[in-house]
Amino acid sequence: MIYLKLISKFFLMSIVALLSIAQSYGQDSDKQVISVGANIGNVPWEFQDTKGQLIGFEIDLVHKIASQLGKEVDIVNIPFSGLFSAVQSNRIDIAISSITITDERLKSVSFAQPYYDSDQSLTIRSDSSVKTVDDLRGKIVAVDTGSTGDIWTSENQQKYGFKEIRRYEGITPAVLDLEIGRTDGYISDIPAMQYYTKDKPNLEVVERIKTGGSYSMMFSKHNQLAVEVNEVITSLKRAGYINDLHEKWFGIRAEASTSTAKTTAMPGSKEGVVLNFVDTFLNKEVLLTTLPMLMLGLKTTIQLGFISIVLGLILGLALALLRLYAPYVVGFLAKAYIDVFRSIPLLVLLIIIFYALPFVGINLSPFYAAATALVIVSGAYTAEIFRAGIEAIPKGQFEASQALGLSYRHMMLDVVLPQAVKIVIPPLTNNSINVIKDTALASVVAMPDLLKQATQAQAIAANPTPLIAAAGIYLALLLPLVLYVSHLEKKYRLREYA
């Protein structure tokens, strides 16, 4: 069987690719430039000033530490939920972004000693009736994907009766939706939100949520650099430098009992095993605990994909018929539509629909925003596929139908479209595959599709296994379709030569 051969070839290639990632897994503490991953925009820890200069508490700290170690710093902007796999794959040496040390994360990564004690907070619109977390019963709550706020909110969803949790990739999109009114509260780290809201009168931090937790720098598991950085932090704390930074960024000095002032031991994992390749990328325990989340995501992905494909087909057929047969002006408009929406990147359209339309009073939920964008674009592509299919039908078929006195409707339904459908099935299936793949883009509008769920799961578990599993699920979903297209194309080719 050629399919089996193809599949086994594919898996072989995947394994080779994974091994090459694993190879770069080794550690190299001799290099002179330290690569630091940070979620830029996370005030006041790492963000840009008006001149575009990177500044912040942790930016200052990481530069200071690097200079003590005699090294340079190179900062890479990575979304919060991406930092975990970035350190694990050694794409970066250190991750900063007010990352809370948790036992779960310590299984897969290392942290230096903490330098800031934090809590979560509830931020609302100043004019909102919500004043405490208790007021959020039946409301929509925003969090950052995979953050401590996400973990706390998920664990307490039932207790407080949150209607829905929307997950964002950073403060800016989360606050945008809070301001628009799509969400009723934003649960996030208190220092960041206090700093962020101090010049924004329309937003207010109304409650401290005592979760405890302390921030530190994150490293790959058992990285020697973590030990070196930990020693530097000890000396910087003794010299009072970190508390100086606290005063610089928060205006007051931290109390002597906090981790900003007091030296502590390096946090150790209770399960001090070195994670090997399989434990990191194909961790069975992580897979089992995150599988329910992934399945929820899969359900959303399939629903979104199905609705978008079906409505896109109907829209595309209508557009193709208008373009081919409608009077001049309508035909021209159909052509303009098709050309415009084939030229706009789906992601751009999605962001416009989700973030710009509310300003003209159209406020779509993430699901409907994503479905609308997918249908609009898929309709334009399927219109072109249908047009090509109809135009491939010989003129004689139309003339024979007309000569028999068939109505336009019967000519299309009985004669033209049944023949066109055969021609267009392979390209339409291809388009459907693309639509399903493009549903992954919907994670930017906080829709819990398969990719979003996997991202969240990998951030909470600090382990990339859910992402690998998600890739496997996409593969299981789409590979049969891909093979089906090849099969159809081959079948029609054979018939042509028969």
Place this chain on the structure above:
Amino acid sequence: MKTLIKLESVSKHFGNFRALSNINLQVDEGEVLSVIGPSGSGKSTMIRCINLLEQYDSSGSIIVDNKLVKKGKALREVRANIGMVFQNFNLFPHMTILDNVTLAPMRTGGLSDADAKKRAHVLLEEVGILDQADKYPDQLSGGQQQRVAIARALAMEPKAMLFDEPTSALDPEMVGEVLHVIKKLADRGVTMIVVTHEMGFARQVSDRVVFMDSGQIVESGTPSEIFDSAKESRTRDFLKSVLSHEAYTNKR
């Protein structure tokens, strides 16, 4: 005799090219008319104007069964009254032979499934294809396909039939079977206009022969008037070149 089809001052332009120029023609009920002439002389264009597959210039008019042929709601009825057989058959490849024949009567003739099938059986029998009714067009030879196309056109019980070079796309050995079917229809009294290159057929079957050249009707008359004693030199030159070729092939 009642006039069934009447063309008055019909012209047709494709852009600046004049494909038909001031055509006047009348076909009576039961009449068999052959149209001959060199390629590009406008023969096909003329009969395609009759069921408005081509829109003729507004200066002229075409009347079929007392109705003006023009765009609009009545056009479908006019078309249903004129059967047309094409050079390339134009059967519907995704339907069986039977479905090809029953489609139009069911969709526009208001026939029930059973009645349409009954009629199709009679017609397929008449053209000698009944045993192939459940096959698809691409399983049939060209000659068989063209006979199906004739049955399909007849299924609407049209008042007249138009044949647009019905044997030009056929292998030589299949020409005879198709001409035989057309001749049977002629003998039955079906009104028809046949555009053809088959001079023997035109001579034998037609009541009247029209010779066209450069978009004009050069002359018309009975077969013997045209083939034996044409008045116009253009007609004689054309016939000489075609008939000498036919004589050559016949000798071989």
